[in-house]
């Protein structure tokens with residue numbers, strides 16, 4: 001099953017409006033938390049999933065990822081801008097990778113992708 005990430009969705013806490021599609025959520029000063037929060041984590045290293053190295057299908061990159069978590073889903077975003085839902089990663093895996101308790105917050109996933117350089121601007125560069 002393919003899941004597309006909505007890059008317009010706020011990374012901050014969403015009020016309990018009963019709708020996940022409410023994209024006009026006001027920016028909250030509180031850190032992202034709760035099951036609806038969209039959390040971002042830069043992961044500059046190579047990653048293995050069950051012994052299989054993660055390789056970007058677009059440019060064959062093997063490291064320097066941005067991980068995005070919402071609910072129990074984790075997406076991997078490559079520096080080239082290619083992104084995919086990774087069924088081998090779940091919320092618990094994401095939590096295990098979070099070494100620093102303070103996460104940066106951005107008004108939207110797209111803003112985070114741009115600010116962190118994962119919007120394809122650096123496609124072809126190896127940092």
Ligand SMILES: [Zn+2]
Nearest residue numbers: 056059078080
């Ligand atoms: Zn890539």
